[in-house]
Amino acid sequence: MATGATMQEHQGKARSELGGVVVLDFGGQYTQLIARRIREQNVFSAILPCTAALEEIRQYAPAGIVLSGGPSSVYDSDAPKCDPAILAMGVPVLGICYGMQWITHALGGKVEKAERREYGRAQLQVKCENGPSGSLLFLGVPQSLRIWNSHGDHVLELPPGFCATGHTDNAIAALEDPERKIYAVQFHVEVNHTESGTELLRNFLFRVCKAEPKWSGSAFIEETTEAIRTKVGQGGAICALSGGVDSTVAAVLVHRAMGDRLTNIFVNTGMLRKNEFRDTLEMLRDRLGLRVIGVDASDRFLERLAGVTDPERKRKIIGREFIAVFAEEAQKLQKGDAQGGIGWLVQGTLYPDVIESVSVKGPSATIKSHHNVGGLPENMPFALIEPLRDLFKDEVRRIGKDLGLPDEILLKHPFPGPGLAVRLLGEITREHLHTLQEADAIVVEEIRRAGLYSKVWQAFAVLLPVRSVGVMGDYRTYGLTVAVRVVESDDAMTADWVRLPGEVLERMSTRIVNEVRGVTRVVYDISSKPPSTIEWE
Numbered sequence: 001m002a003t004g005a006t007m008q009e010h011q012g013k014a015r016s017e018l019g020g021v022v023v024l025d026f027g028g029q030y031t032q033l034i035a036r037r038i039r040e041q042n043v044f045s046a047i048l049p050c051t052a053a054l055e056e057i058r059q060y061a062p063a064g065i066v067l068s069g070g071p072s073s074v075y076d077s078d079a080p081k082c083d084p085a086i087l088a089m090g091v092p093v094l095g096i097c098y099g100m101q102w103i104t105h106a107l108g109g110k111v112e113k114a115e116r117r118e119y120g121r122a123q124l125q126v127k128c129e130n131g132p133s134g135s136l137l138f139l140g141v142p143q144s145l146r147i148w149n150s151h152g153d154h155v156l157e158l159p160p161g162f163c164a165t166g167h168t169d170n171a172i173a174a175l176e177d178p179e180r181k182i183y184a185v186q187f188h189v190e191v192n193h194t195e196s197g198t199e200l201l202r203n204f205l206f207r208v209c210k211a212e213p214k215w216s217g218s219a220f221i222e223e224t225t226e227a228i229r230t231k232v233g234q235g236g237a238i239c240a241l242s243g244g245v246d247s248t249v250a251a252v253l254v255h256r257a258m259g260d261r262l263t264n265i266f267v268n269t270g271m272l273r274k275n276e277f278r279d280t281l282e283m284l285r286d287r288l289g290l291r292v293i294g295v296d297a298s299d300r301f302l303e304r305l306a307g308v309t310d311p312e313r314k315r316k317i318i319g320r321e322f323i324a325v326f327a328e329e330a331q332k333l334q335k336g337d338a339q340g341g342i343g344w345l346v347q348g349t350l351y352p353d354v355i356e357s358v359s360v361k362g363p364s365a366t367i368k369s370h371h372n373v374g375g376l377p378e379n380m381p382f383a384l385i386e387p388l389r390d391l392f393k394d395e396v397r398r399i400g401k402d403l404g405l406p407d408e409i410l411l412k413h414p415f416p417g418p419g420l421a422v423r424l425l426g427e428i429t430r431e432h433l434h435t436l437q438e439a440d441a442i443v444v445e446e447i448r449r450a451g452l453y454s455k456v457w458q459a460f461a462v463l464l465p466v467r468s469v470g471v472m473g474d475y476r477t478y479g480l481t482v483a484v485r486v487v488e489s490d491d492a493m494t495a496d497w498v499r500l501p502g503e504v505l506e507r508m509s510t511r512i513v514n515e516v517r518g519v520t521r522v523v524y525d526i527s528s529k530p531p532s533t534i535e536w537e
């Protein structure tokens, strides 16, 4: 399949005009958080692997460079390194944790293994030794700060030209060479546990780098719309729309640029939630004015899934079938298109997916095979438009709000691509799907009634092929089990089960057993992620 390189080149040009900050990743667990914290200050940030070439960094015309933390020691044989020339570019640099150790090592200071690992909270005393009075980084910040650390090695000797600007009981915790505009801290300014972390970052951005806060929702919408318009010319585009926040924001942005030359395809796999196909189509067409083809392909999905119980096989079958349906619809459209063909495919790819493939750590191991339309057949003549590939999820929601999307979409809980298939254990039958849809609708209704919908990450029902005995009226019953899953999370990487009030659980349980035929038992899932996952399959 053709790639979206040309589209990205265009976005690259706009990036260099933003004068943002490049974050070089040493494999730290907080690298994305650093980039988000910078963007919260309306300054654009991009993450590149620490091995990025100088030329690539220069393409961003950065106002500053941040070096992330990382798990290594500078003395490891495979210790990650940047090109030391970044320290002589004249662009301000802030090293964080491993970033500070690497700067020290690269510029002739000394780093040594600490006797005691510093992990968690510590107290920082701000102090400027040997250097010019006052530090721009610590301007206006209290002299004693609670900070958050996570490191083994520490700095023993400063590189020539540097002064120490902060200590903990154990070690030098901040250093700088204001002449060369190189700053470094041993602790994590990006985590909330560090007192005045935001002020320190703001000082670096606005006092040291003199960055301009040009990264805003409306600027992004204008620039992206213009970039799409210029790039796409008179051609047409298609988009696989799910009604979720990412694909809907992507479609609305592209629709602003292209109008009805964008056609969206919404596939009913038969594994959507109750009434979702009808309601979502109505919302996308009538309220958002999008051109949407609704394809009810539930029969063929269910046929392919007959007799299949293995979770990974279910996912693979659904992924493959989805692509087949989408490709068929795209071909039909292309044949019927009188205006010069459909050359573009819109995808709601987000920045974390992009970073994953550039990180020094490489793509992380697959725990479950998630699906999107990335696996279209080779011969489909599309180039990609990925208008959200620079954005984090919370930024997508903000852009969606600026675009006037209703809360029903912006606050909608994430829903997996394979849909209810991963919440219906065992074989998928029409009857069981119906049972699950009914139970799920009750869970969501009760969560809404309790005012909790926008406060939790996800709330849903799972149908277990486990029969147990019940008694209803004078009759003995032998029915299925529904598990209720409600979790809170920031990013789905970790999640905790929600301590729901007893009355809410009680209402859910009573209603499900009374209103959903064939269910005799309701259980509440009290497992966290890790070690469990959010979905059951």
Ligand code: XMP
Pocket: 368, 369, 370, 371, 414, 415, 416, 417, 418, 458, 492, 529, 532, 533, 534, 535, 536
């Ligand atoms: P797990 O179950 O891995 O889920 O803890 C993490 C988040 O991802 C969603 N999820 C998916 N999303 N395609 C998707 O688009 C998938 O195949 C898929 N599987 C899980 C899940 O709902 C949760 O929010």
